[in-house]
Amino acid sequence: MDLGGLLQDRVVLVTGKGGTGKTTYASAIALLLAARGRRTVLCELDSQRPSLTGVFGREPDFHPLRVAPNLDVCNLTWPHTLVAYLERMIRVGPIVKAILSNEMVRRFLDFTPGANEIVTLSVLADLREKYDVVVVDMPASGHAFSLLDITRSALGLFRAGPVRARVEELRVMIQAPTSRMVLVALPEEMVVNETLETLARLQGGQLLGGKPIVVLNRAIAPSLSAAEKTLLDRLSAEAAPGDAEEFVAAGRWDRVLEESAAEAQTRITEALGEAPILVPPSGVGGNPREVVRSVAIQLGRHLGVSKHDFTWGA
Amino acid sequence: MMDLDAWLAKTKLVVCVGSGGVGKTTTAAAIGLRGALKGRKAIVLTIDPAKRLANSLGLDAMGGEPTRIDLSALPDAGGELWAMMLDSRGTFDALIANVSPSPEARDRILKNHIYRNMADAFAGSQDYMATEKLYDLASAGRWDLVVLDTPPVKNALDFLESPGKVVTFLDERILSWFLAPYERKNVWGGRLLAGTSAFMFKLLGYVFGKEFLDDLAEFLQDFRGLYDGFRHRHQAVMSMMRATDTSFVTVCAPNESSIDVARFFQVELAKRDLPRAGVVVNQVHRCDAADDDANAALGAAVARLSTDLPPATAATLLARLGRAHVRLRALVEAEHALAGSLRAAAKGGGFYQEVPRIEGEVHDLTSLRAVGEYLFGAPAEEA
Known part of the structure; x- marks a missing residue:
């Protein structure tokens, strides 16, 4: 699988099941694109406790914050997104304030189905005009679809009028071939299931123009020989291995990791038509900053960026 | 120390919460099975079971209906185990039928243009629908133990708030405010609204388009009759959640992000006065030191x-x-340190139990029972 297409992309949505490493990959991709000279903004969507804080050492705000050359980060919080949307539609500050200070209107906006998705997408479109590329750290695949689906369902809800006109623009944006999803998967059955479901929904490019990229994170490359497997089986089958049981159990654990990585790779390759990008476990522990650095070095090889080409923060 | 069988014996409703991928479905199924083994009539409501677990439970053959699991492989099971998968859209239509004062009112809503587009948004909120279904099952009288495996939610306990959101929006005050210009128009043939409201309406029309406001008004007029039904339903669901025989179990795995979410859940449950039974840490690795x-x-x-x-x-x-x-x-040590931080943070929040990672996948009743043995077998620490 080739990552080169990312260099022309305008919108990159990074998603996957919970705990797969979405924030890590969104950050690494944003750093690499910035290192290649793309003016990049990395966004989190209305996060109560932004994960990007751990990576960049500063809490992202609604207003983009510079964290590295060519790279800004932000957190698209409600109601800031709503204010931005209303200002774009009405263009008179005091009137926007008047609307938002009315309790009935606020409750109305809170309830209107899809309001949050429409304004979020609209703000992403605004950012896309200001930057070369917008990278989004999405909450989870399901949420990614509610964001994309709104460009369809809102057309049913708004039969005419300014919201409909804006939604039509947003639909054109996400259907452009430069709008892409990056799916982060792990070699675990449930995660692979969800990845395949997501790929099936993206089939045909109706929702998102670009071809999805799949990264298989924490995948161990197979290295056990047939003879080693035989010996491990024999050790496991020993009725009373005595005190060596902890070694044999560790060996079986190691083998399961290897085999589930191979199985995940096969299943994803079948669905995608090509092999996913494999990234081995970082082995650098839980420090988000170090994990991002390690992943960026891995992905950088596919994007022509060496580890000396990217730096960030203090 | 705490005997979890004693806890389960006096519990009628178990809600498993936690982030995705931590074995929540397995825990829910293991709790249901344990109940059945103890002679209870248990049902597990699940959202998205792993395929092999679903197959072994016979869930593949069913569409949103309670299905009885064949326990003949476990001759010591004196009770019953049922399972069902959540059918969001079906649950939502049933809810509408339930709160409608008459079949005519129901049909008018179901045909409404705005409703049809909105229903997908609501039915899409599986969390809301899961709560609804849970209420149905718990009040059906057919089961004496109901276990819910909640969907992973973005903002923690959203699923408890969704019904409240409908009730808040649809309260009489806002309905009257919104519908005033439309109703008066019906009587007098023109809009009589003046002052702030008229101004606001003009602005809303500017933002949303007049067509949408007209559509919405028509919808709200039809929906008005359903308001009392929604409110009663919401109150009933909330009192069920706070009942003394209801228990929330927070499930996590020994990794930083899921433990973080678990800590957050414990705090949020306490804030909302919801009954916390305890914390289960799944998939814990075990390995002795070697000499x-x-x-x-x-x-x-x-x-x-x-x-x-x-x-x-x-x-x-x-x-x-x-x-x-x-x-x-090294992994075992790291997990141990993480779990320790959770144990400290969960103090006063019920039991704390670790379940080791099972070699191979949990995909049949025997391995599910083995999970139950770990969960219930050893007396749990009091967190």
Whole structure:
């Protein structure tokens, strides 16, 4: 699988099941694109406790914050997104304030189905005009679809009028071939299931123009020989291995990791038509900053960026 | 120490919460099965079971209907185990039928243009629908133990708030405010609204378009009749959630992000006065430290079993097992430290129980029962 297409992309949505490493990959991709000279903004969507804080050492705000050359980060919080949307539609500050200070209107906006998705997408479109590329750290695949689906369902809800006109623009944006999803998967059955479901929904490019990229994170490359497997089986089958049981159990654990990585790779390759990008476990522990650095070095090889080409923060 | 069987015996409703991928479905199913083994009539409501677990429970054959699981492989099970998968859209339509004052009112809503577009948004909120279905099952009288496996939600306890959101929006005050210009128009043939409201309406029309406001007004007029039904339903659901025989179980795995979410859940449940039963940490790795004896025993066993294998095999596998053991021990230590922080933070929040990672996948009743043995077998610590 080739990552080169990312260099022309305008919108990159990074998603996957919970705990797969979405924030890590969104950050690494944003750093690499910035290192290649793309003016990049990395966004989190209305996060109560932004994960990007751990990576960049500063809490992202609604207003983009510079964290590295060519790279800004932000957190698209409600109601800031709503204010931005209303200002774009009405263009008179005091009137926007008047609307938002009315309790009935606020409750109305809170309830209107899809309001949050429409304004979020609209703000992403605004950012896309200001930057070369917008990278989004999405909450989870399901949420990614509610964001994309709104460009369809809102057309049913708004039969005419300014919201409909804006939604039509947003639909054109996400259907452009430069709008892409990056799916982060792990070699675990449930995660692979969800990845395949997501790929099936993206089939045909109706929702998102670009071809999805799949990264298989924490995948161990197979290295056990047939003879080693035989010996491990024999050790496991020993009725009373005595005190060596902890070694044999560790060996079986190691083998399961290897085999589930191979199985995940096969299943994803079948669905995608090509092999996913494999990234081995970082082995650098839980420090988000170090994990991002390690992943960026891995992905950088596919994007022509060496580890000396990217730096960030203090 | 706490006996979890005693806890389950006095519990009628169990809600498993936690982030995705931590074995929540397995925990929910293991709790249901344990109930059945103890003679209860249990049902597990699940959202998205792993395929093999679903197949073994017979869930593949059903669409949103309670299905009885064949327990004949476990002759000691005196009770019943049922399972069902959530059908969001079906649940939502049923809810509408339930709160409608008349079949005519129901049909008008179901045909409404705005409703049809909105229903997908609501039905899409599986969390809301799961709460609804849970209420149905718990009040059906057919089961005496109901276990819910909640969907992973973005903002923690959203699923408890969604019904409230409908009720808040649809309260009489806002309905009257919104519908005033439309109703008066019906009587007098023109809009009589003046002052702030008229101004606001003009602005809303500017933002949303007049067509949408007209559509919405028509919808709200039809929906008005359903308001009382929604409100009663919401109150009933909330009192069910706070009942003394309801228990929330927070499920997590020993990794930083899921433990973080678990801590957050414990705090949020307490804030909302919801009954916390305790915390389950799934998929915990176990591995003992090795000593010289173990090394010697391994060396002897490898030598004895590798005589017919290529000469290098014994040495490479030995080295490999040594490295794997070091890595697994490091993982065990790291998990132990993480779990310790959760245990400290969960103090006062019920039991704390670890369930070791089962080798191979939990995909049949026997392995599910084994999970139950770990969960209920050893007395749990009080967190």
